[in-house]
Amino acid sequence: MLKYSSLRSGFQRIGSRRANGALNRVVSRARSAASDGAEATPASYTGGPVGLEGAGILSDRDVTFMLEELIDTEGLLKRPYYAEHSMPTIKEYYATLTNVANTHFKPHNVELDKNPPIFVDGRARVSSVIAPAIETLAETGFMAASLPEEHGGLQMPHTAQMIAEMIIGSASMSISSYPSLAMGVANVLSRFGSDEQRERFLPHILSGRFMGTMCLSEPQAGSSLADISTIATEMDSEGGNGKRFSVKGNKMWISGGEQDATDNIIHLVLAKIKSPDGKVAPGVKGISMFIVPKHDFDFDGEPPEVDLKGHSTNGIELLGLNEKLGWKGTTNTALSFGDSSESVGYLVGEPGRGLEYMFLMMNGARIGVGLAATALGGLGYRASLAYALDRRQGRPQVKSKDGPVAQVPIIQHADVRRMLMAQKCYVEGSLSLCMYAAYLLDDSKTAATPEERKTSFEMLDLLTPVVKSYPSEWCLEANKWAIQILGGCGYTKDFPVEEFYRTNRLNMIHEGTNGVQSLDLLGRKIARDNGKQSQLLYKDMRDSCESAKALGNNKMAMHARDLESAINEVDSATKTLLSESKSVDGLLCNSHEYLNMFGTLIMSWMWLKQASIATKQLETNSLISDTDRVFYEGKQLACEYFYRYDTPSITTKARLVSSLDDTLLRVDPVHF
Known part of the structure; x- marks a missing residue:
């Protein structure tokens, strides 16, 4: 079991290998042809956040604000569980x-974007830099951070792990996606797996030896999982890993599938159990989950003596690799189970x-998607x-x-400041939303009473579609403005912002498209x-x-x-929809607009909370440093910008939603 002492020893081992020297700048210096040789940086600029020791988008000040001012992490750490x-x-x-991140992830990001995995002899060959990156990351305890101690975890607050995932993800989304998927598998097994399954698989996953995937979609069934056709037939004998089934079917869009960087891959496969009379339950009721390892092995044994980096020994075939716009270092696969030989799967939990x-x-x-989108938006913003x-x-x-006045840095132009301020609002606002979601997750597990835990769980359930969709849409918009600021340079591969945009474009699609999120929010959650x-x-x-008005600041009161007006408009529009829609189609036909309206309302709240903290510090802390003063003033100005440029859109969307418009x-x- 990986204990806290293991985490500290990981600190010491890796800390001894710290890289020396200055970190590379985020972007190459673009020299003006008309430069008069003067310093490019305005005299008033004192240096912005460059990340935790250059890791990406977060400064120490950003981390302190999120963990110690916006979120009461200290309060969480006083709870017995943490x-x-x-x-x-x-x-x-x-x-x-x-x-x-700076030694094993970030230096390889460009290389992975240029050299994606290749299909060789029925296998997916990935870059040789991925395996040592995963191994080194696992040594830190990263993959075990949020799991309970009894399952080999470190019981770290999800709130704290959000920042950790930002550090790694912003260094290389392509590499970080492999351990992220494996951590998802570990969470499922920790929660629903049998004792034998947890004991057999979790140590290998947490050590980085095994990775994992989610096998949901099929060629004929993307978001509509009721239409999957993969079948599981119970076998005569039971293995040490649980009840054995023969799994047969095809899966599509499987990220992390059949890479050759790790010894094994634990596929979590959704399939329908075939009864003895050959029938399967219709719809989603018959769907069960199965552990289908790339290389099968019994509970008491190691994986078979085969080429672990080679073809599956459990009847899994790689049918092809999907060539993608971004995330190019991550395999995305079409897989066949049980076609040429039997694929043995082990039932997780209960059937159905x-x-x-x-x-x-x-x-x-989905929370991870929101965080990834935020990280990519932040990278573009900083660049x-x-x-x-x-x-x-x-x-x-x-x-x-004296003649022509010297040229000025383009940040002096109002339109450039507009594009920077929009990015700041979307990125820092989205980060606060992700942090709040993580806090709700922590609170749903560790709050003092069952009622409080239930309330936090239900609040997180309500907000999850927004946590996924708002950052993925609006931090992509931030990436658009980053490219625009660089002009022609931003459209070239000489600068990183085009890659941030390409990579971020996936986040509106995977783990449930934003259209699906809108249906989930309005049709289910509301x-x-x-x-x-x-x-x-x-x-x-x-x-x-009320807290903002109590500060006695006119702008905060405004x-x-x-x-308050926006809340009333959204509430009224929602009640109209629920009471007057004549059909389910009528209720949901403008769900996209509803999601955007609701998301903008949530983001307006996030910015009011941030600006309230900033205002209180500026008006009550007589010992505030110049650095903190500038930081808090930036929060106030970002809030003001958002309330002038984005919050008013709530009114327009509320009117549209309330009109029960049926154009679509x-x-x-x-007609098309």
């Missing part, structure tokens, strides 16, 4: 991960509950900020008797209890409004009143 951890040890953990179990993994993955501070173009509209859970959310928002129902295919 008592072995403290802020100093968590920050030591971050420092270790930063070193791993596979979709329920998979959604545990999916909901965690374009560095460029805007450096690139000189244009001159002030003033006359000088409609199922007639909006009861959203009323609890609105109460929390209104409490934040923002609070604007948010009346248009026919022949």
